[in-house]
Amino acid sequence: MNTVGYTAIVLQVGAVVVGAPLLTGLMRQTRARLEGRAGAGVLQPWRDVRKLLRKEPITPVGTGPAFRWAPLLLVATSLVLAVLVPLISTNTPVRGRADLIVVVALLALGTLALALAGLDTGTAFGGMGASREMTIAALVEPTILMAVFALSIPAGSTNLPVIVAGAADQPARLASPAGLLAIAALAVAVLAESGRLPVDNPSTHLELTMVHEAMVLEYAGPDLALVEFGAQLRLSVLLGLLASLSAPWGIATSASLMAVLLALSLVVLKVMVLGMALAAAEVFWAKVRLFRVPELLAGSFLLALLAVTVSYFLGGEGGQW
Amino acid sequence: MRTVHDVNAAELPKRAEALLREGHRLALVATHHDADAVRIVYLFVSGPPDTRIELHVRLDPARPEVPSLAHLSFPAGRFEREMHDLHGIVPLDHPQPRRLVRHFHWPRGWYPMHPDAGAPPAFGEQEGPYPFLEVTGDGVYEIPVGPVHAGLIEPGHFRFSVVGETILKLKARLWFVHKGIEKLFQGRSVAAGLPLAERISGDTAVGHALAYCLAVEEATGAVVPEQAQCARALLLELERLHNHVADLGMLCNDVGHGILNSHAQRVREQLLRLNHTVTGHRLLRGGVVPGGSALHHLPSHNQMDAIGADIHEIVRLALGHSTVHDRFTGTAILRTEAARDIGCLGYAARASGLRPDARIAHPFAPHGQPTRVPVHTTGDVLARFLVRAEEIDASLALIRELSDCVATGAVGPTATPKEGPRTGVGLVEGWRGTIATRVELAADGALKRVKPVDPSFFNWPALPVALNDTIVPDFPLTNKSFNLSYAGNDL
Numbered sequence: 001m002n003t004v005g006y007t008a009i010v011l012q013v014g015a016v017v018v019g020a021p022l023l024t025g026l027m028r029q030t031r032a033r034l035e036g037r038a039g040a041g042v043l044q045p046w047r048d049v050r051k052l053l054r055k056e057p058i059t060p061v062g063t064g065p066a067f068r069w070a071p072l073l074l075v076a077t078s079l080v081l082a083v084l085v086p087l088i089s090t091n092t093p094v095r096g097r098a099d100l101i102v103v104v105a106l107l108a109l110g111t112l113a114l115a116l117a118g119l120d121t122g123t124a125f126g127g128m129g130a131s132r133e134m135t136i137a138a139l140v141e142p143t144i145l146m147a148v149f150a151l152s153i154p155a156g157s158t159n160l161p162v163i164v165a166g167a168a169d170q171p172a173r174l175a176s177p178a179g180l181l182a183i184a185a186l187a188v189a190v191l192a193e194s195g196r197l198p199v200d201n202p203s204t205h206l207e208l209t210m211v212h213e214a215m216v217l218e219y220a221g222p223d224l225a226l227v228e229f230g231a232q233l234r235l236s237v238l239l240g241l242l243a244s245l246s247a248p249w250g251i252a253t254s255a256s257l258m259a260v261l262l263a264l265s266l267v268v269l270k271v272m273v274l275g276m277a278l279a280a281a282e283v284f285w286a287k288v289r290l291f292r293v294p295e296l297l298a299g300s301f302l303l304a305l306l307a308v309t310v311s312y313f314l315g316g317e318g319g320q321w
Numbered sequence: 322m323r324t325v326h327d328v329n330a331a332e333l334p335k336r337a338e339a340l341l342r343e344g345h346r347l348a349l350v351a352t353h354h355d356a357d358a359v360r361i362v363y364l365f366v367s368g369p370p371d372t373r374i375e376l377h378v379r380l381d382p383a384r385p386e387v388p389s390l391a392h393l394s395f396p397a398g399r400f401e402r403e404m405h406d407l408h409g410i411v412p413l414d415h416p417q418p419r420r421l422v423r424h425f426h427w428p429r430g431w432y433p434m435h436p437d438a439g440a441p442p443a444f445g446e447q448e449g450p451y452p453f454l455e456v457t458g459d460g461v462y463e464i465p466v467g468p469v470h471a472g473l474i475e476p477g478h479f480r481f482s483v484v485g486e487t488i489l490k491l492k493a494r495l496w497f498v499h500k501g502i503e504k505l506f507q508g509r510s511v512a513a514g515l516p517l518a519e520r521i522s523g524d525t526a527v528g529h530a531l532a533y534c535l536a537v538e539e540a541t542g543a544v545v546p547e548q549a550q551c552a553r554a555l556l557l558e559l560e561r562l563h564n565h566v567a568d569l570g571m572l573c574n575d576v577g578h579g580i581l582n583s584h585a586q587r588v589r590e591q592l593l594r595l596n597h598t599v600t601g602h603r604l605l606r607g608g609v610v611p612g613g614s615a616l617h618h619l620p621s622h623n624q625m626d627a628i629g630a631d632i633h634e635i636v637r638l639a640l641g642h643s644t645v646h647d648r649f650t651g652t653a654i655l656r657t658e659a660a661r662d663i664g665c666l667g668y669a670a671r672a673s674g675l676r677p678d679a680r681i682a683h684p685f686a687p688h689g690q691p692t693r694v695p696v697h698t699t700g701d702v703l704a705r706f707l708v709r710a711e712e713i714d715a716s717l718a719l720i721r722e723l724s725d726c727v728a729t730g731a732v733g734p735t736a737t738p739k740e741g742p743r744t745g746v747g748l749v750e751g752w753r754g755t756i757a758t759r760v761e762l763a764a765d766g767a768l769k770r771v772k773p774v775d776p777s778f779f780n781w782p783a784l785p786v787a788l789n790d791t792i793v794p795d796f797p798l799t800n801k802s803f804n805l806s807y808a809g810n811d812l
């Protein structure tokens with residue numbers, strides 16, 4: 001069991017690390033094609049990473065440890081997330097630690113590190129981006145918690161592998177009102193957390209409208225590569241988590257290597273489909289006014305809250321299925 | 322059509338006040354260093370009927386002081402500051418006795434347009450401190466942006482004083498691309514002045530070239546055939562078209578709705594290629610020449626209809642998108658009184674309930690007048706979007722109408738120039754608003770003085786006013802909705 005479990009973890013982390021920039025490339029390419037542009041190709045994010053890594057590292061004068069450590073912390077937390085979140089197998093040696101609260105805390109830690117780095121630069125943009133990011137994060141983190149809570153009630157545990165395994169066994173749980181509400185809330189929260197439209201525009205050059213990009217404006221060279229890689233990792237992990245929670249079918253629940261390999265290809269497929277769907281949807285969306293973002297997120301929080309409430313009311317029946 | 326009055330400095334404010342009260346606006350102030358005196362030309366215009374009144378004030382070159390008109394007209398105050406920075410004319414009792422054009426590192430007492438200025442000196446002693454107004458209070462902070470921006474835009478420095486995300490005050494500092502265009506005109510031949518006029522603001526090649534040519538033609542007494550005037554009116558509308566389409570797209574892009582921008586830019590590219598067939602240049606350079614026009618090819622009705630249908634589709638999709646519509650509505654409102662006081666021109670004014678349009682007020686040909694000037698009164702980004710969209714329709718209708726009276730090939734002056742008055746004024750409704758150019762010729766026919774005024778010079782102060790109480794992330798959208806020229810302003 002251990003060998004297969006560890007193999008699953010290695011495969012999962014490997015897939016996330018290699019695939020995260022490719023996913024971003026795929027999404028950009030999808031969007032470009034839908035907008036009638038040629039696009040830079042799926043491999044462009046990897047080329048960007050290579051280009052940035054070859055540049056000399058530069059730190060702005062007056063910045064301290066927060067600025068220097070944030071990229072590492074961001075990538076580190078994202079990698080730990082990539083280990084913990086059940087994407088391929090629910091039966092891994094770390095499954096006991098893949099708790100919902102740990103996962104949300106790790107996400108928040110990465111966000112916080114970047115926000116502190118933005119403040120550390122002392123520039124108006126860093127501070128502005130950090131303030132906006134924190135406003136959004138303060139609404140997003142509880143939404144993710146609540147949404148997954150709603151899914152955890154039928155499973156009777158906040159442990160993610162248990163929730164996912166339970167849902168894989170009993171798909172009816174997901175089709176319940178609570179499940180659907182929770183997944184809708186989670187989807188909005190994932191959009192906000194990963195800085196996509198309609199909350200943030202990842203492709204803008206307008207520094208005054210930026211949220212995520214404003215915080216990291218001062219990064220250059222290898223540090224920028226890490227920041228971008230970290231953001232790509234987070235997007236992949238979040239989409240993977242969304243896929244596992246909303247469509248867990250195919251995830252390996254046993255200790256069989258074949259099941260793990262099958263799950264790997266399935267999760268890659270699911271994340272690709274999700275990413276392309278998101279990119280396609282973004283073509284039709286526009287960015288909402290900054291002061292409307294809290295309304296959107298409050299709406300998704302409400303959905304999550306409703307999901308939790310519904311789970312309690314209908315929970316008894318759900319548990320007996 | 323143009324009357325000139327010599328007034329002495331003391332009675333200038335009284336005369337100016339009377340003209341402004343009669344509904345004229347100050348379109349241009351040009352300083353001339355004549356042999357015996359410093360002469361300042363104030364050009365007041367109104368229309369219809371097309372009225373142009375010049376007040377000429379002569380000053381002692383040893384003591385070039387003139388009473389300020391800033392308390393009568395806001396644009397006058399800005400012209401006076403420009404005049405001070407470039408020519409060393411002192412406006413007496415000016416309410417804002419601060420530098421405008423010359424940045425603070427240029428040495429004190431050096432005026433580039435003064436005949437004795439010589440070569441630009443090394444950066445020297447600063448003329449006093451040059452601070453930004455500091456807004457203080459709980460939680461007020463400053464965001465400095467520019468002059469170098471992300472993306473391919475021109476340089477300007479913006480200083481936002483902000484509480485939370487709400488803009489309390491915005492100060493725009495321009496003139497980073499001061500190129501000395503007025504100086505470069507001096508001594509050129511009329512033909513050599515044309516390429517310079519076309520390059521005052523790259524997106525307004527026709528507008529500035531036409532204003533320059535009209536001024537030169539008045540000065541030389543050249544008679545332009547009707548076919549050439551039609552061709553010029555046609556080029557003016559083609560220029561309006563490609564700029565407005567690009568703006569519609571970029572407004573959508575600034576709210577994150579990129580697909581409409583892709584399509585607007587596609588349409589713009591079609592228009593630019595069409596322009597290339599029309600004048601041999603994508604931005605329509607070379608179509609307007611002194612005394613006439615030079616078109617290679619005319620756009621077909623079918624082509625223009627197809628482009629019009631595409632633009633309608635883009636506008637329909639943009640206005641039908643709830644988020645886009647929401648972002649445009651009520652954003653950065655420029656009230657009518659504010660627009661009037663500032664002296665706004667072009668679509669910025671027409672979105673705020675004013676209707677200045679030089680095609681109607683100062684027509685240069687019997688053709689080319691739009692049947693309807695679109696005006697909106699809300700003064701927000703949506704109004705500026707809608708005015709552009711409706712102007713596109715008006716332009717398409719005009720192009721269709723004008724293509725009947727246009728001839729291709731070089732159409733030159735019909736009569737040999739009779740002796741003109743050696744001075745001339747051109748007023749043209751460029752796509753951004755009314756362009757005014759005043760030309761004086763030397764005895765040998767070379768350009769003695771050319772003073773172009775881009776509508777951006779009038780409209781720039783409106784941007785900070787519109788942005789009061791707007792949130793910071795809406796600034797790029799607002800800026801794009803005004804889309805003012807830095808090059809045309811900074812000269």
